[in-house]
Amino acid sequence: DQQVKQNSPSLSVQEGRISILNCDYTNSMFDYFLWYKKYPAEGPTFLISISSIKDKNEDGRFTVFLNKSAKHLSLHIVPSQPGDSAVYFCAATSPGGYQKVTFGTGTKLQVIP
């Protein structure tokens, strides 16, 4: 049962344009969401997060939007740069107890110079 879904396995964007990566979740208990970025042969690194009490969080070129009613979140990268080419994982946690992070399947972003 895939509780966090990234339906686009890959995405190609021209340098300077906007990249939009999407993520859907099914578990209504999730209330904290994270995006991780992964380069080949490296472990994932934290990128940006958002709490369910917000609908938007921005950090430089990266913005995450959360639509709780639709159980959907998206990561916007503006402007996209070739160095952004990586696999992006959406992840989610539920409240209470110890933080258990559930990951999506990932979207491979290629930014074309």
Place this chain on the structure above:
Amino acid sequence: EAGVAQSPRYKIIEKRQSVAFWCNPISGHATLYWYQQILGQGPKLLIQFQNNGVVDDSQLPKDRFSAERLKGVDSTLKIQPAKLEDSAVYLCASSLGDRQESRAFFGQGTRLTVV
């Protein structure tokens, strides 16, 4: 600040053999995770430690996988005997604690190939 260290980086074994992976988390991080990432999939949590106690091992195939965290610091993950479907990258991660804002820091992973 030193990151999460894992060894070895790569391992090739034959099926039915045993293998062990080692992880040294970031100093002071109470929570340690082992994830399995099969090619084309997202990381799947195998086991989560809080200090030296297990808080979640619901997805750990306990008939062949075992893990321990010595004195609440380093951890080892063992597979015995290995199967072909165990071929994956094994990621260790650590975080400060149990708050949701305690983001996880990952090591580079160990790529296991079972032939």
